[in-house]
Amino acid sequence: MELNDVGAMLADTAERLFTTHGDAIEGAGRDGGWADAAWAAIEESGLPLALVPEEHGGFGIPATEALALIRQTGRHALALPLPETIVANAALASAGLPLAEGPVGLAERANARVPWGRFANTVVVATDGGLQRHADLPVAAESTNVAGHPRDQLSIPEGNAGAAAAVPLLELGALARALQMAGALERVLELTVEHVSSRVQFGRPLAKFQAIQQELAKLAGEVAAASAAADHAADAYAVGGDLTFAVAVARTRIGEAASKSTAIAHQLHGAIGFTREHALHRFTTALWAWRDEFGTQRHWTLALGKRALSAGRDCYWPMVVAA
């Protein structure tokens, strides 16, 4: 099979699985549960290995296609740690460690709130300059983010420095969140266009009002910017480049886009969008949470600001062009 066929097949499989199991995942997630059958099907499909090189047991598809799968999970606001597992497996492979068994709890530092920690069979923890792989760690404290997704502190054993990692886990997790947000924002725009096109008030669809059109144009601009910033970070990973800088750009710009876009989308959806009966909240609550996971938006913005200041007036533009 041609490589591009494998990538396309994985994307089709992902779409089918996310759609088929969507309600079960959502229902389980809302009750603090775990969609066992859905995860089993995802693991069976090989999706967690998408970013792993062929020699380490992956498919060897281009990294851009593997990262597009993470974006696709965002289009479904997928309430499972598949993005974390995809990037963690790439990190484990590059560090020469065994790939994950089951869902991964990805911890950017030892005391992190680990996404889906209570359900993780493998925990990958960042150390100074490296990473450690653990199996099934006990939960020290359970909590959730504003989307209701688990964020748990785990009892991570004091250990050695760990294996050397090609890419810091923080950047990998942040890249995953950037892509998830870009995907979710695309859906927010689609849902909003659908809503204003079908919802009739004052005798015509909302879409026919100029005030509504102007807001949707702003929304489209934010989503386009978020999408481009995510592409930029994905390229930095796939093609090479200053990944930390590109991720900082992406998380800063996409975080802002998420804030502005969710505000517009909710305004245009009215009371309908402020209920659990409408799908919008799955995307907006996830976006609100993801803005500040694997480095807060403030963390990434500060990092970028320090780079700008240290470049100074003469080297700033060359830095932007090289980014």
Add this chain to the structure above:
Amino acid sequence: MTALRFPTPPVHEAAETLRAEVRAFLTDVLADRSPLQRADSWNGFDRDFSRKLGQRGWLGMTWPKQYGGHERSAFERYVVVEETLAAGAPVAAHWIADRQSGPSLLKYGTEEQKQTILPGIAAGETVFCIGMSEPDSGSDLAATRTRAVPVDGGWHVTGTKLWTTGAHHADYMILFCRTSGTAADRQAGTSQLLVDLKATDGITIRPIIDLAGQHHFNEVHFEDAFLPSSALIGTEGAGWEQVMSELAFERSGPERFLSSMQLFIELIGALQGSTSEAAELALGRLTAHLVTLRRLSRGVAAMLEAGENPGTHAAIVKDLGATFEQELGDIARNLVDAEPDTASTSDFIAVLAHNTGNSPSFSLRGGTREILRGIIARGLGLR
């Protein structure tokens, strides 16, 4: 999919080689330009500079060689445009012609027009202005009242164009006007005519001073001005389609977020050595915007290179870019104590004052924010 995806700009090695040449050239020719002069890049009128760009082969870059062009890629042209703007080079003598008048003539002009006009633009010798807005026709371009009445061998033109940037310097104008029918016909019955401003009788050009006290705008009055039949660009009656295409060229470049670059750079200079978190957060945010805008804008260049119509995409870049630029002044004022004054010996303060006086135009020029958002809404299928 509703979302507007922008194509991935390819890695273009020839363009990056060119970038080093352009930077070296600009460092040399612009050595004596002050930051305040650099901030006026858009309006800096310097025929010498434009001629030098032409001599280097950096104007009309994508056009066929038979018309003085250089048959290079949209990405190479992009590099020249963004580097000249980022450096604050005086672009007013060439950039309207290079960006939209030339491409319009290439697309719609007669063979004679292409042969006589395009080589001069590519050489940096020929200056164009834009004949669109009128006293009663701003955003509503189809309300044009300027009328060209067919006469023996050509037209008699009567009417007034307004807010015409650089008309007092320009050699030519592409005039959008009515050639048949009435105002009720709206877009129908309009055409574009090539006006030789230096050789046509019956044209009066009067300065319009802007709020910053600068003379860039003009009122251009036509009183029975005779234009020969050969002045017609494209098809009589197809003016609307052509002028929309010209506007798409106008909106497609990176100038819509780089015109305040000098303020951004001087702000970074003014903050040198600062450890303020407020400054870091502000610069971090602006940097994320700038890098993203560049990515989007290079995506538009990729669409141009592929022969696609980037109308909606360009409107998004311009809308985001104008908003970005208009925020800069207030962000700067919040970070550095300054009373804006163009006469200040502080480069930052002088540039801030210049930016303050020009910023309302950022979301007006080349299509107002509201018009652009209407275009985006149409792209989303809402109208």
